[in-house]
Amino acid sequence: MGHMETLNPRRIDLGLGRVRRVAEALKVLEPASAVVVVAGTNGKGSTAVCLEQILLASKRRVGCTLSPHLHSFNERIRLNGAEAEDAVLCESFAAVEAARGDLPLTYFEFSCLAALHCFKKAGVDVAILEVGLGGRLDAFNIVDADVAVITSIGLDHTEHLGTTCAAIGREKAGVFRPGQRIVLGAGLPPSVLAAARRRASASLRWGREIRLSPEDSRRWRLEVADQTFPSLRQGALPLDNCALAAAAALAVDGVLCDARTDAGAIRQGLATAWLPGRLESIVAKGRRWLVDVAHNPLGAQFLRQELARRWPQFAGMPGARLGAAKSAAAVDCSPDRERPAQARPGRGVVALFGNLADKDSQGIFSALSGLVRHWVLVDVAGPRGLSAKQLAGRGAPASSRVAGDLREGLRLVRSLAEDSDVILAFGSFAVAAGVRHELLNADA
Numbered sequence: 001m002g003h004m005e006t007l008n009p010r011r012i013d014l015g016l017g018r019v020r021r022v023a024e025a026l027k028v029l030e031p032a033s034a035v036v037v038v039a040g041t042n043g044k045g046s047t048a049v050c051l052e053q054i055l056l057a058s059k060r061r062v063g064c065t066l067s068p069h070l071h072s073f074n075e076r077i078r079l080n081g082a083e084a085e086d087a088v089l090c091e092s093f094a095a096v097e098a099a100r101g102d103l104p105l106t107y108f109e110f111s112c113l114a115a116l117h118c119f120k121k122a123g124v125d126v127a128i129l130e131v132g133l134g135g136r137l138d139a140f141n142i143v144d145a146d147v148a149v150i151t152s153i154g155l156d157h158t159e160h161l162g163t164t165c166a167a168i169g170r171e172k173a174g175v176f177r178p179g180q181r182i183v184l185g186a187g188l189p190p191s192v193l194a195a196a197r198r199r200a201s202a203s204l205r206w207g208r209e210i211r212l213s214p215e216d217s218r219r220w221r222l223e224v225a226d227q228t229f230p231s232l233r234q235g236a237l238p239l240d241n242c243a244l245a246a247a248a249a250l251a252v253d254g255v256l257c258d259a260r261t262d263a264g265a266i267r268q269g270l271a272t273a274w275l276p277g278r279l280e281s282i283v284a285k286g287r288r289w290l291v292d293v294a295h296n297p298l299g300a301q302f303l304r305q306e307l308a309r310r311w312p313q314f315a316g317m318p319g320a321r322l323g324a325a326k327s328a329a330a331v332d333c334s335p336d337r338e339r340p341a342q343a344r345p346g347r348g349v350v351a352l353f354g355n356l357a358d359k360d361s362q363g364i365f366s367a368l369s370g371l372v373r374h375w376v377l378v379d380v381a382g383p384r385g386l387s388a389k390q391l392a393g394r395g396a397p398a399s400s401r402v403a404g405d406l407r408e409g410l411r412l413v414r415s416l417a418e419d420s421d422v423i424l425a426f427g428s429f430a431v432a433a434g435v436r437h438e439l440l441n442a443d444a
Contacts, residue, residue, distance in 0.1 A: 016139070019142055023116065026095060026096065030143075032063065033125050033256060034252050034256050035126070035129065036126065036149065036252060037141070037149070038149045039149065040172060041151075041298055042296070042298050043302075044131065045066050045067075046242070048245075050246075051245035051269075052273070053081065054246060054265050057265040060260065061123065061124045062079075062124055062125065063078065063124040064081075064130075065140075067108070070432060071276075071436075073089070073111070077114065077118050108139055112129075112140050126252055144177050145175065146180065147181045147255060148181075148182050149244055150184055151244060166191040168189075170195070180200055181203075181251040184205045186206040186240065187206075204224060204247045206244070209224060211223040218233060220233070220239060222246060224250055233271070236273065237270075237274065242269070245269065282436075286419060287414065292425075293432045295428050304367060304368060348373045349421065350416050350421050352376045352424070352425040353376065353378070353391070353425075354379060354386070354406075355427045356384045361386070362394045372397075373399065373421075374413075375397055375400040376409050377391045377392055378404065380431065388404050389402055410435070413425075
C-alpha cells in the first residue's frame, strides 16, 4: 500500500485522463456483463453490500468495491461476498503497475484499476462500483455503468464538489449515461432529478416507484414499480438503503434480460448484508454500543432516525422524527431483535465523537441536539485530523467532555453511561475503526 501512496503527491487529483489510459491498456473498461455504480453523500457502502447479497442470493457472480476501508485494504475489493485474498490483490497490483508506465496515479485511482482487473479476471456477472467523494470526476466514472444509484445528497467535501446541494448533486449525477437505468434515493435536489430525466431509460424514484411501508412492528412491505415484496425484516443495515439495493437488483435483471430477483432473494439479502461500522450493534462488558462511520450532518440526522427505529423511546425526544417513508409510530427493527416491551425506560444516549477538520462538526452537534445526554470528544489524527480541544470549540454542547486520545475517551464514556444507555461511537472512519478494535479485544 505504501507504494500506491507515493505515486502521486496529491491525495486527490481529480480528472479521468490518467486512469482511463491505464484502464484501456489493461482492457478493463467493461469489467462485467452488467455494471452498477453507487454514488451519493451517505449510504453508499450499505447499499452496495446489500445489493451484492441480493445478487448472490439470485445465483449471480458478483464483484463489489467499498471505500474507504476500516482495518485492511482487502475490504475494498470483494469477490462473491468475500474480501479479495492477498494473492489475488497482488496479481492485480502487479498488472496495474506494469500498465501505468510513468503515470502518477493516486492511491484511489490505483485501487480502482486493481478492482476492475480483479473483476475482469474473475469473470463476475455484475460489478458494483462504489464511487468515492464525487461522481463526474471519480476514477470509476471511466466505466459506462448500466445502472446508476444515487443514495442521498448532503453538504460534504464542499471544497471539491461545491457549496450547495444543487452543485453537489450535479457532480454526483455525472455518473449518469444516456439510456441508463437509474435508482434515486429520498430527498434529492432538482439538479439530480433533472439529470435523471435527461439520461434515464427508466427511473426508479424513492416515494414514487420505490415505496416502503410498515406492515407491523417488525415487518415491512416494499413496492418497486409494479412488484410487491411483503414481510421484509430489517437486518443489520439501514432498511432505506436495502430498499434501494433491491430496486437496483431489479434493474440489473432488466439489463441482463434475466428476472432472478424475487422475494426470497431480497429477504436473504437483507438478512445477510452486513458491514463493520455501519449501524453496528456491539455488546461489550454488558454495555450496548452502536458504532457508525457517520461524519457529516446528514449522517447524524440519519443516526437519529435509526436510533428511534431501533429503540422507540428515542422517537419522542426533542427533534426526533422518522423519515418521510417511515411510519409515524416508532418501529423496532434492531438487529438483535430487542422488542419495545423489553426496552428499559431509563435508556439514553451517550456519544463518543471525533471528527475531521473539513467536516461540519457544529451541524453534527445540532442534528443530535436533545438526544445525546453526554458527549465525549476524542482526537482524530492525520493531516485532516481534528483534536478534541478544537472539536470542543465548534459549538460543542455544555454536556461535552474533552478526552483527547481514544483510550481515555472509552474510559470516560463508560464512566458517564448508565447500564441501560446506548453508547454511540461515531464521527469518522478512524473513530469507528479504533472503537471496534478496542471493543472486540480482551482489553476493551
